[in-house]
Amino acid sequence: MRSKLFATLALTCLLCGFNLVPVAADMTAMPGAKCSMPGMTVTVAKLTYLCQSKAGVLTWSTGLPVSKVAITLTDGWVKLATTGMSGAFGIVKNNTKNAVTIVGVASARAAAVQTHEMVMKNGAMVMQMKMDGFTIPAGKTLELKPGGNHLMLMGITKPIKAGDYLYLTLTTSTGGQATVRVIGKVFAGGNETYDTSNTTAMKP
Amino acid sequence: MSDHSGISRRSLLVGSGAAGVAGASIGYFGKKSSAVQSMTEVAKIGFYGVHQSGIENTPGLISNFVAFDLIDPTKANLQSVLRLFTDDAARLTQGKPALADGAPELAVNPANLTMTLGVGPSLFTRVPRLPSKPEFFNEIPAFPNDQLDPKWSGSDFIIQFCCDDSLTLSHAVGMIAKDLSTLAQVRWIQTGARSDKPAFSGTTSVRNLMGQVEGSDNPLPGNPIFNSLVWINEGPQWAKDGTILILRRIQMLMDKWEILDRSAQEMVIGRRLDNGAALGNKVENEPVNFEATDTLGLPLISANAHIRLAHGASLSERIYRRPYNYDNGIVDGKRDLGLIFAAFTSNPVTSYLPIQGRLAQSDSLNKWITAIGSSTYLILPGCTENSYIGETLFT
Numbered sequence: 312m313r314s315k316l317f318a319t320l321a322l323t324c325l326l327c328g329f330n331l332v333p334v335a336a337d338m339t340a341m342p343g344a345k346c347s348m349p350g351m352t353v354t355v356a357k358l359t360y361l362c363q364s365k366a367g368v369l370t371w372s373t374g375l376p377v378s379k380v381a382i383t384l385t386d387g388w389v390k391l392a393t394t395g396m397s398g399a400f401g402i403v404k405n406n407t408k409n410a411v412t413i414v415g416v417a418s419a420r421a422a423a424v425q426t427h428e429m430v431m432k433n434g435a436m437v438m439q440m441k442m443d444g445f446t447i448p449a450g451k452t453l454e455l456k457p458g459g460n461h462l463m464l465m466g467i468t469k470p471i472k473a474g475d476y477l478y479l480t481l482t483t484s485t486g487g488q489a490t491v492r493v494i495g496k497v498f499a500g501g502n503e504t505y506d507t508s509n510t511t512a513m514k515p
Numbered sequence: 516m517s518d519h520s521g522i523s524r525r526s527l528l529v530g531s532g533a534a535g536v537a538g539a540s541i542g543y544f545g546k547k548s549s550a551v552q553s554m555t556e557v558a559k560i561g562f563y564g565v566h567q568s569g570i571e572n573t574p575g576l577i578s579n580f581v582a583f584d585l586i587d588p589t590k591a592n593l594q595s596v597l598r599l600f601t602d603d604a605a606r607l608t609q610g611k612p613a614l615a616d617g618a619p620e621l622a623v624n625p626a627n628l629t630m631t632l633g634v635g636p637s638l639f640t641r642v643p644r645l646p647s648k649p650e651f652f653n654e655i656p657a658f659p660n661d662q663l664d665p666k667w668s669g670s671d672f673i674i675q676f677c678c679d680d681s682l683t684l685s686h687a688v689g690m691i692a693k694d695l696s697t698l699a700q701v702r703w704i705q706t707g708a709r710s711d712k713p714a715f716s717g718t719t720s721v722r723n724l725m726g727q728v729e730g731s732d733n734p735l736p737g738n739p740i741f742n743s744l745v746w747i748n749e750g751p752q753w754a755k756d757g758t759i760l761i762l763r764r765i766q767m768l769m770d771k772w773e774i775l776d777r778s779a780q781e782m783v784i785g786r787r788l789d790n791g792a793a794l795g796n797k798v799e800n801e802p803v804n805f806e807a808t809d810t811l812g813l814p815l816i817s818a819n820a821h822i823r824l825a826h827g828a829s830l831s832e833r834i835y836r837r838p839y840n841y842d843n844g845i846v847d848g849k850r851d852l853g854l855i856f857a858a859f860t861s862n863p864v865t866s867y868l869p870i871q872g873r874l875a876q877s878d879s880l881n882k883w884i885t886a887i888g889s890s891t892y893l894i895l896p897g898c899t900e901n902s903y904i905g906e907t908l909f910t
Contacts, residue, residue: 388614391697400615473697474595494602495595496615497693 342373349442350425352415352482359486361415364442375486381406382413382447382481387493389477390457393470399424399462399479399493400455405447414444415482422466424479429459444484457500471495558679559625562608564897565756566746567904569631570837570859571736573719575677578707578839579688580762580855582670582890583699588641592698594909597632597895599694600674601903604630607687613694618686626680628687632904633760633892638671646908648893649750651864652759655891658875667764667888670702675760675857705764705888707839707855714791715799724840724852725767725883727784728791731799731822734835745835747861747893753907756896761834761867763856764841764888770849772883783879785820793822821880824873827866834858834866853884863891 340346340353340360346369351362358374387401405411416424426441436458445460447453455461462479464471471477475495482488560568585592603613608628612619639648657663674691678684692701714720720730734741747757772780781787781794791799795807795815805823807815816823827833836858843851860866875881895905 386614390615472595473694474592474597474599476598494598494614496599497696498615499617 340371342371344371345369346371348423348425349440350415350444351423352417352480359415359482359488361482361484363414378487380411380481380483380485380487380489382411382483382487382489382491384479384481384489384491384493387479387491388496388498389464389471389475389493390498391471391473391495392464392467394467397421397464397467397471398457399464399477400457401491401493403445403447403453403455403481403491405449405451405453408449410446410448411487412444412446412484413481414484416462417480417482418464418477420468420471420477421464422468423464425463425465427461427463457498473497557610557625558627559609560627560629562605562630563900566758566897567631567894568608568897569629569675569677570745570758570835570894571741572629573627574709574837574839575627575629575684576679576709576711577677577681577684578709578855579676579684580705580707580857581674581676581688581692582702582704583673583695584671584702585638585641585699586697588638588643588671590642590644590909593638593642593645593905596672596695596698597905597908598903599698600630600632600691601898601905603687603691603694604632604904605900607690613690616690617693621682621686624680624683626678626683628676628678628680628683630687630691631675631677631894632672633675633894634672634905635670635890635892637669641671646751646753649747649754651750651862652754652891652893655761655763655863655868655871655889657889658871658886660875660881661886661889663889664887666703667705667890669890671699673760673762673890673892705762705841705855707841709839718799720791720799721838723767723838723854724842725769725772725780726788728786728788728799729838729854730836731786731791732803732833734833736835741835743861744831744833744866745859745861749862753910754893754896758859758861758894759863760892760894761856761858761860761863762888762890762892763886764853765856766851766853766885766887768883768885769852782817783821783883785816785822794820817879819877819879821874821878824876824878825870827870831862831865832869834860834870853887859894 340355342360346362349362349364349369353360354377357377359377360374361372362369363372383404383406384401387399389399390397413426416426418424426444427438428441429436429438445453453460473495477493478490479493480488480490560572562568606613607622608625608630610623610625612622616622636648636652636654639645654669676684676687710721714722714728719733720728723729734744745758747754777788786793792801793803793816795804803822803826805816809815838857839855841853841855858867896907898904898906
């Protein structure tokens with residue numbers, strides 16, 4: 312479960328204060344133990360552990376049995392990137408009869424994937440981590456789009472090229488998982504980078 | 516576009532037996548005499564199917580033939596091109612924005628947009644480990660009178676865009692060019708246009724810029740003869756239900772043509788200009804009698820008349836023509852215009868090559884036309900919603 316890669320990539324987000332990629336300690340999930348990145352999931356022996364925030368403290372959840380959950384993503388795409396970060400978008404639909412909260416996202420093509428939202432702060436749109444994940448009411452959809460709610464891929468492990476298929480595993484707060492596909496697309500906008508010289512506003 | 520007659524071009528053509536039309540029976544120019552058009556009447560042509568669209572259906576009024584070369588000719592990159600093309604075409608032809616569409620508002624009026632992809636013979640030499648191509652699919656050799664310019668000839672693949680709205684067409688071409696920009700570069704683009712109306716009511720023939728009738732004796736989409744003449748049914752399985760596009764850019768030498776008087780122009784072709792009837796006939800679509808003679812016993816249709824030489828020596832020697840006109844205006848004081856000859860055949864070796872061989876040898880028309888571009892592409896079979904165009908190359 313340990314990876315040298317993660318240890319060397321550890322970065323802290325200047326906007327949200329959390330690690331952009333998991334630190335080595337995150338890779339050994341122990342229920343109740345501290346973790347550094349909300350939304351991070353680790354699955355061991357058919358149990359998924361979530362890095363959750365409770366009263367400002369990040370700890371690993373108890374192991375949740377993995378099951379399939381009826382979440383679909385249509386119109387899924389991901390912005391091209393050679394290294395670093397990228398954004399993934401699409402329309403997520405909750406096909407179940409209960410509200411569902413997506414608390415973790417994982418991809419083999421990124422060290423970590425976070426759920427992000429755009430919010431108005433001091434008159435400017437800024438991006439911040441969605442601490443408690445995306446909640447989608449029963450039967451409803453959530454649009455992920457540049458400049459709005461989106462998935463942020465951190466630590467791209469292999470360049471995302473035009474026409475590539477990427478698979479993302481969405482994990483819900485109850486341990487349900489759904490794997491969805493997105494396609495690599497050329498896109499000039501959505502430059503959602505954390506920039507040390509520009510700590511508040513994101514360029515539109 | 517000031518047609519307020521209430522009769523659309525499409526309803527005319529659909530009525531003529533073009534059974535392959537997949538949709539688009541609504542006259543979107545409106546039934547009322549009003550400058551305000553409804554946006555609710557959307558003319559679109561289905562994308563998925565056994566065959567790609569853009570062949571059987573009524574051609575859009577304007578076209579772009581966009582030729583691409585792969586930047587890095589790998590199988591993976593080709594696959595990416597085909598996935599992106601399919602995803603974009605499936606959306607844009609239905610009036611939906613592409614994914615990551617920078618101007619989604621320009622996608623809402625599909626205007627009978629079709630997007631059709633074909634692969635060139637060069638692809639099979641450049642991309643390693645592709646399945647082999649059909650034996651009958653090769654570059655078309657240059658014919659004796661051709662003056663082929665590389666800027667109009669050949670490429671790894673082509674996308675034919677046909678549409679009734681220039682804004683929609685521009686958007687679709689731009690979207691594809693952007694999406695493929697990291698994988699392929701545009702080698703050339705040929706833009707074309709067709710008349711809004713057929714040359715004669717109840718036919719699919721259209722006039723070209725010389726005033727001649729194009730498409731007489733075309734096999735009609737949807738009937739069994741068309742199917743066997745156009746759709747590939749032999750050779751490797753991946754190409755089945757595809758077709759071969761012959762694309763030639765034919766410059767018309769208008770200054771010289773206009774020196775001829777009308778009867779001489781008709782002799783060159785072997786048809787009357789006004790009603791399109793073969794000389795000796797009364798209407799366009801009558802079977803041509805090549806033995807007919809005048810009172811002096813001379814053949815009405817001369818030995819070198821265009822239609823005599825173009826006429827197939829056997830039933831298999833026919834092609835489906837779907838041409839467009841091009842006009843670049845006045846260049847160096849001369850009109851620069853001609854025909855984008857686009858024809859489809861299941862086997863060019865047994866159809867197009869013998870026809871063009873005869874025409875190149877002795878067609879009277881050769882004095883007034885010159886082929887300046889020549890390409891051929893294998894139009895891949897169609898696909899279902901769960902696959903992509905060209906998937907058969909990878910299975």
